[in-house]
Structures are given as structure tokens and as C-alpha cells.
Amino acid sequence: MSTPIPAEAGVLIPMPELTPAALREAVAKIAPSRVPDLTQHLFEATTSAQQTQSLAPLRAFIHSWAVFVEIERHPQRAARLHHLERLIQEGAEDPAPLLVEIQQILEKAEAETGL
Template sequence: MPPLTPAGLLAAVAEVTPSRVQDFLRHLVEVSTSAQQVGSVAPLRSFVHIWAVYVAIQRYPARAARLRHLEELVSAGVEDPTDAVGEIREIHTNAEAEAGLGPGRAAGP
């Protein structure tokens, strides 16, 4: 995992999914503006959390593909989504743990 900073996460996003760099930068500008407006680093912490989990998932192509498949199953609305939603939660929980963002841990820039 990269350092949990905007620069570290940007480098990781550029490596694992270069097509998402512009989304990352756009989101960073949005949260930076929001943080200034509200006078809080909370939006930046949320940003780091979101992108750290994203990177943790994308680092493993099979896991990223499985997540996409599960999300498609849920979106299709054809099957009972209970098992798929549970597996999606598990993927996210594992990614949070790999990024060092488990319960009670604050993500920060």
C-alpha cells in the first residue's frame, strides 16, 4: 500500500488504473474546496479513506473484477442480492484492513 497521502494515493492510482487519475484529481479539488469552506479536514480524511480502499481493491485484478461482477449482479436486480451485498462488504472490509483503516483508526492526509 502507498502512503495514505494525496501524493501517495495519486501515484498508486496512476499505476493501477491510469484512467482514473482525472477522477482522483477532480475529487481532490472538490474535497479541498469543501475542507476550506467548512474549516475542517474531515472531507480530506474521507477522500483518503475512499481512495485508499479503492487502491487496495484495484491492486489485485481478480478481486477488482469480482467486485465489479458483484456490483453488476446487485444493479441488475434479477437475483436476491443478499449474498452479493455480503461479499461486497467483505471485500471493502478486507481492503480497509489492508490500508490500515480498520474500525477506530482515522484516515488522514
């Protein structure tokens, strides 16, 4: 059980516990338009976990949404990631450096969640 860290300057919310309910609550606060995606992903992960008798789909769900929350709760980091994604979608001449920076953002967020 993780203990929420007090909100830092420039951080929208503390990092929630890594449970489906806590992640859903966090997503509802910082990116409400993504709650249906989270709900669908959780349904699919639960169904898959039951069918395969494995917790791997639920672990993947937690991992994915924990990283999402960790990025989105930092507005400057989230804005930079979305900007890089837009540049790639628009067909940047050389997307390689953009992809490297995106990977760095994802890796940093993953490390900060403790996953």
C-alpha cells in the same frame, strides 16, 4: 508515514503512503481512467476543507482512495468486486448475498490499509 510493503505475488503494486500524491500515483498505475475522478474528488475535498475549516473532507478523500487502491492492486479481488457489482446492476434475483460479499471485500480492504 506508512512504509510501502514489497509487492506480493499477484499484487500489481505495493500499497502507497496514504497521501494524495502517493494515491494519485498509484491510481495512475493501476486504474489510469480513474485519475480524473480522483482529481475532482481531491479538488472538492480541498474546497470543502477550506470552507468548513475541517480536515474531515480530506480524511474522507484519503479513506475512499486508499480502499480503492487496496482493492484494485489485487487483480483477483478487484475482478470479483466488479463481477458482483455487474450482477447487481443486471438485476440479480436476490442481491442480498452479493451485497454481503461486497461489504466483506470493502471491510477487508479498509482493514488492510490500516484505516
